[in-house]
Structures are given as structure tokens and as C-alpha cells.
Amino acid sequence: MKPDLDAFWMPFTASRQFKKAPRLLTKASGMYYWDDQGRQILDGVAGLWCVNAGHNRPKVVKAIQAQAAEMDYAPPFQMAHPKAFELAEKLAGLAPAGMNKVFFTNSGSESVETALKMAIAYHRARGEGQRTRLIGRERGYHGVNFGGISVGGISGNRKMFGTLLAGVDHIRHTHDPARNAFSVGQPEHGADIADDLERVIALHDASTIAAVIVEPIAGSTGVLIPPKGYLNRLREICDKHGILLIFDEVITGFGRTGTPFAATTFGVTPDLMSLAKGLTGGAVPMGAVLAKQSIHDVFMTGPEHMIEFAHGYTYSAHPLACAAGLATLETYADEGLLTRAAQLQAYFGEALHSLKGLPNVIDIRNFGLVGGVELTPQTGEPTKRALGIFLDCYDKGVMLRYTGDIIAISPPLIIERAQIDQIVDTLRGAIQRAA
């Protein structure tokens, strides 16, 4: 029986169209969903870039069930429960050296707000309270809260919401199809694009800038891979000017790029890192910010009975989320999933790039187990071609994502080669039919 679809105001959905032909998922296991018609659907996007170990993994299911039966909730302010510390330790153990403090949130958006607030408060705590400015990047996605859309660079997510945060500026995005179209892995050209940060610093003066935030691989805007040397250059410029570098690893974290974090993969360590999604594999909402010890320690002054950082959420380190997080990390470790993308990336990349030459395919980008296929928009009707291809693939039993006229692929890290073939063959057919 179909539910009444009227009351639910759906997030980021063309809802009138959706409600005419709803796509309802009712069951999941491993690489697959099933819909309300009993159709099996291969999950080519890990739910929404989050189900990195695959769906309904037994350890995770058991851990959530056991935790729900044992203790539903524990207040996180002036109280705690053991699993919060255990998960923080495990997470710090995966992080780049020195990033060993963990602040828990409930989503990527909250992680971003937390990291931005930490950056501004850090400078104030060390006597540089004038460093309040935040620098994002064009086409960046940092969730949907006010800080995140302010530093974010996707106009559709910003234009409806007024003046946003004051004191924010943006550097150029790295998309450069003229030089880099159809790059396999990291594009050769574009380390120089990082120098745009020097332009913004010259305009505002470094003494006013708290932090720069970027996604190491920009996901939501359509999978933009950082050109070789680009992230290193950003790091150098931030260091030169005393500006914190924040990596938003909500999508790139937890094995997507072939190591636990993109920071490790690309050999560039930020000062703060926002995480979510793969932390619990989506089974329970949870996010986190990883901070360098040196940043954390700046806050640890003043009388010991005083709260050092006036920030946190009712559900920070929720017991169900911690249980799910611990079991998810254990599943990643048991199955070597955090490095599996490195083993599959050549096969995945080759499969995706076999779509080159199909009608309207103007770029293909890949890294680890994430890929983007960019299409020429239909004249006067942007996004329609990609939407049609997305719907066609879904109809043929493969779930992907589209953003603008770009198809995004980011499967669970348990994917097998035959399933990569199925995704790419299905996409090939849909692109041909859309021509």
C-alpha cells in the first residue's frame, strides 16, 4: 500500500514531479536496494555518498540493536558515555598525524558550522580576534546551514536566503575543461589556480582572515578532482599567512579516495577536517570535526571549572551513533575497505573513461571510487538531459546521482568489478538513448 505523499515536504527534491511518480525504497542489503515494487536496484552512489561499507552490514545492525536496548540516550554536556571516547580514539587513530581531537556532531552541515566556529574562536583565544573572515571556493558545497552556504559556492543554494554571513569571500573553482577534460585521476594543469588565494588575501589583508575551507574533491558540484600540486599550494599559502586550512571531507572521508582521508591520499594535512557520512555509513546520523592538537590546546586555558568551547548539540556523540560508528569502523578494518578504492581505481577509471566519445559526453573525471560524467546541456533546458539519464538508469536498476548536467558515481567500497561494469553499461545505454 502506498503512503499518502502529501504532508512530507521533501529535501532537495523536485517534489511535485516526484509525487507524480514516486521512487520508494523499502529494503537494502550490501550493494543493493529494493523498491516498493520488489525491484532490485544496484546502489551506484552509496545512498548519498555515505554507505561506504554497503547496506545493513551485520556488525552495524547488531551494534545499533544492542545499544538501543541498553541505553537510548546520554546527555553530552557535563556528562558522557564510554563509547564516545572509544569512537573518538579510533577516529583519531585513522587521521593524519597530529589531528587527534574529535568533536562530534550529527551531520556534515553541523560539522562545517563547528569547524568554522572553531577557526574563528581559535584566533580569538590566541589574541588575534580580528581574524574573522572566512574564505570558501566557487562551486564548493559545505552543507545547508548559514555558515556552510555562505562559504559555499553553489548559487542555487545561496540565492534564496538573503545576505548570508558577512565577511566571507571566495577563491576560484578548479574546473578547467579547456586544459583538463578527460583527465584520468588528478588533472595535470591547475596548481596555479591556488594562487587566487593570494589575490583574496591581498584584498582583505591576511590579518583579517581566519580560515580557508575547501573540499579536497568537490563532490556535490559534480566531482572536481584537485589538479596536481593544487592542495599543496593552498597549504603553503595558508601557512605563509597564518590562516587555518579546513578540509571538508564529508564525502572524501572514509576510504573514498583509497586511504582513510583525502588529506592522506593527497599528502596535505589541514588544521581542521569536517566529517560525516561514512563515519557511520549512514546507518545513524553522525558527523565529526577533527582538529589538530595544537588548535585544541589553545582553548585549554582559563579556570578549570569554565566551559572552554561554548558549542555542542543535544545529540553530539549520541549513543546509537557511537555504536554504529564503532561497528562501521570495525567493518572497514575487517574488510580492508578504507584502501579498497586504491585497488579498484584503475579498473573503475578505465570503465568510466570507456564512455568517452558517446554523444554529448564532454568530460569524464575520476579518482578512487568517485567519478563524474559531464554532458552538454539540452539547449535552453539545463539539467534535463542528466535528469533523463538518471531516471533511465534507475528504471534499468542502477541508482546514480545527477547535479546540473553531470552524472555522479560513488558506489559503496564493497563493489565488485562486475557491478562496476553493470553501472557503466547501464549509463552507456542511457546516454545513447538520451542522444
Ligand code: PXG
Ligand atoms: N560538506 C560536504 C562536502 C558535503 O558533500 C555536506 C557538507 C553536508 O552534509 P549533511 O550531512 O548536512 O547533508 C555535504 C553533503 C549530492 C549531495 O549528491 C551531497 C551531499 C548532500 C546531499 C546531496 O550532491 N553532501
